[in-house]
Amino acid sequence: MTVKDVAKELKLDWHAVKALDKEYMQEQLRRNPVSAPRAIGIDEISLRKGHTYRIVVSDLQRGRPIWYGGEDRSEESMDMFYQWLGPKKTKKIQLAVMDMWKAFEKSTTKNVSGAAILYDKFHVIRHLGDALDKIRKMEYTRLSGKDRSYIKGQKYTLLSNRENLTLNGQKALKKLLKANKRLNAAYLLKESFGQLWSYQTEGWARRFFDNWKNALKWQRLEPYEKFAKMIERHWDGIAAYSRPENKVSLGFVEGMNNKIRVIQRKAYGLRDEEYLRLKILTCMLKEI
Template structure:
């Protein structure tokens, strides 16, 4: 096999394309590809056979040959279409208007899955914008080719993009695939997502797990049929609200107990937020000692622990009866933060019961949130919301990214 045939095989080309010659200039391999002059050209717009108008020289970066950078050169023919004028025909080794071969872009995509744009740009001696363009093109291509995703069980969660209360709303399914990303965490963003679905898709949604955000609740109630039977309030966020209430009781009580115990109570913040079975022996001792002096905090903690046991019911009536018993205890506890949290939970109890009976949580969405934090750290932040959305879909959209 001669060198021309070798590079034809490497580039994956065949008649009417062929490698004319190859040059090694300094540390770069230049591969010159030609098109058979006898080829009958078809207009890229309408497909009609046309005569050749001229040929336009173009270059593409290809995979390195050993340690040498490889550049592909070709005078690409242009058709002379009576209707559409002079249009350049497509080449089999690169996409239209691309500056890199398909194989090279696929390699960059593989590296992007492991490294940041800056690192990949340094690895291939490319500009940041060139690598970013490859990522954006891959996401756009993946979204065009994506089959209809599973939206029976959705999760909705807000994710912080940067400091200053900059958020995006991430909609995902039970497989951990990000379906859509909307700007902000308000009602309008989620409504835009719902309005992009067909009536058949809206009717196919069985559950929507979310926190108790009024914006998400109102958007879902407005757009989804029988939404009150489908909205599931996530256990994590319910317990999170109760943790905040326990901490509120601890802060209030810290000013009322003896000075000798204030520092210990101050340092015990996260002990009161832990599940009882996860407490170490040292934590158990500290909690046991503080329970004798911080009586209100201990009572709030007991109310929290009881709430954690109310998620194992199979029937709505049994679950509601248990939660109302808990509500009675919480509201009679004479602990203002716990009473406030209990009243909020009672208002949203219908969604909590849905989550219990349908066994739905936002665990997968929280997993996505954790992965996004890693992506932000790796990228050292994102300078625009568009870039952040693209990165989310690239890494977590479950898209076919390669050519």
């Protein structure tokens, strides 16, 4: 229930209910002090439509957000987290999971020189999805008539996981891939790329990626070629997952990020940022 719903149900002032909610969450945080994290997840959220960002850092082993702050998504704002955590606890960090935003990496490398950097799988896959959508648009522009009609309105069908599609969606996907060889090749390459994170050694992961990259030859899939170059530039942070000491549940990371984004969406338009901060920091804590 929302604060407004509770206030209506209990016939209380909206501001009084919100104040009680804030006190409750503050007590939750007091009872659950932050311990030194071994593995952290770094993500950013936008407060409003535009470019107002805050950084959220989570303890991946304990499964909870531990810091919300910064003034934007700059290196200086990321430094604020390590200053807040303190040198003693910061030294305990062995792994930092993040997207491919240079400011986060530079700050982490500077403040925790011994920590491994791991790029979040779901952010990488999102870049691949964007590349596939560009190919879809290119094909739509290139074709006409019946060939174009198969592509129109099929963005969701093409970018979704097959198992998430309805029966009609699966039929539409099958028809689309049968009608367009280039989209079919691009789709199969996208579906296979997730296998990269299944290898136990960097050597096997590298062999898979080289084979995937070689499969692009003669396909005329320019957005994928650009994606492959991006992977090359960030290879160390992607291959880091193949090392046993860097194994974290990437599904959990994505699940927690999604939960934070649901809170964020509900908070659009709210002016009380402290309330949003408390909501995020307590979203994975047990009720008192």
